[in-house]
Amino acid sequence: DIQMTQSPSSLSASVGDRVTITCQASQDISNYLNWYQQKPGKAPKLLIYDASNLETGVPSRFSGSGSGTDFTFTISSLQPEDIATYYCQQYDNLLWTFGQGTKVEIK
Amino acid sequence: EVQLVESGGGLVQPGGSLRLSCAASGFTFSSYWMHWVRQAPGKGLVWVSRINSDGSSTSYADSVKGRFTISRDNAKNTLYLQMNSLRAEDTAVYYCARESAKFYYMDVWGKGTTVTVSS
Numbered sequence: 001d002i003q004m005t006q007s008p009s010s011l012s013a014s015v016g017d018r019v020t021i022t023c024q025a026s027q028d029i030s031n032y033l034n035w036y037q038q039k040p041g042k043a044p045k046l047l048i049y050d051a052s053n054l055e056t057g058v059p060s061r062f063s064g065s066g067s068g069t070d071f072t073f074t075i076s077s078l079q080p081e082d083i084a085t086y087y088c089q090q091y092d093n094l095l096w097t098f099g100q101g102t103k104v105e106i107k
Numbered sequence: 108e109v110q111l112v113e114s115g116g117g118l119v120q121p122g123g124s125l126r127l128s129c130a131a132s133g134f135t136f137s138s139y140w141m142h143w144v145r146q147a148p149g150k151g152l153v154w155v156s157r158i159n160s161d162g163s164s165t166s167y168a169d170s171v172k173g174r175f176t177i178s179r180d181n182a183k184n185t186l187y188l189q190m191n192s193l194r195a196e197d198t199a200v201y202y203c204a205r206e207s208a209k210f211y212y213m214d215v216w217g218k219g220t221t222v223t224v225s226s
Contacts, residue, residue, distance in 0.1 A: 094166040100151050
């Protein structure tokens with residue numbers, strides 16, 4: 001099974017800061033990598049699909065990059081409403097896997 | 108409005124069984140693959156199971172394989188998760204989610220139903 005290693009597990013940044021989260025797959029997954037945002041008590045929300053495609057309606061300060069085994073998720077200018085936990089998620093033909101999550105807080 | 112509503116959660120003893128339901132509305136349920144994802148208290152998201160649009164193909168996480176069964180009734184627009192031999196570590200919020208018709212991601216999620224396994 002493909003394992004996803006997401007880091008850091010948590011981070012604290014100031015409003016306006018650039019925030020970067022990484023996700024590493026245990027084997028090549030091409031660009032089959034998505035990013036979700038989850039706010040407390042809420043269901044997850046898709047932000048980025050296929051590694052770098054912004055979901056419709058998602059602010060452009062969110063972006064993703066990478067392919068193969070190494071992926072990056074970036075918030076270009078952190079806003080107070082971005083406080084949440086972010087998860088990467090990979091899919092192969094049969095099994096899907098989430099990363100461990102990164103909790104983003106305001107400093 | 109596209110909507111998924113889970114139900115069936117509750118308190119069950121270790122070794123017991125429970126069946127979760129997910130009622131879909133606002134879209135053509137029979138055209139979409141569906142998933143169950145769970146989240147233990149204070150923990151991250153864990154993919155549980157997936158079923159294709161007509162119910163003929165399923166897959167499971169190793170942690171639930173042989174104990175959980177995903178199924179669907181397209182006439183009733185409902186997804187199910189039959190959970191047997193429940194363990195304390197199955198305690199979680201269980202979400203159903205729709206898989207996008209075009210790409211491999213979950214684009215619509217329910218609000219979840221809580222399962223607690225405890226004596």
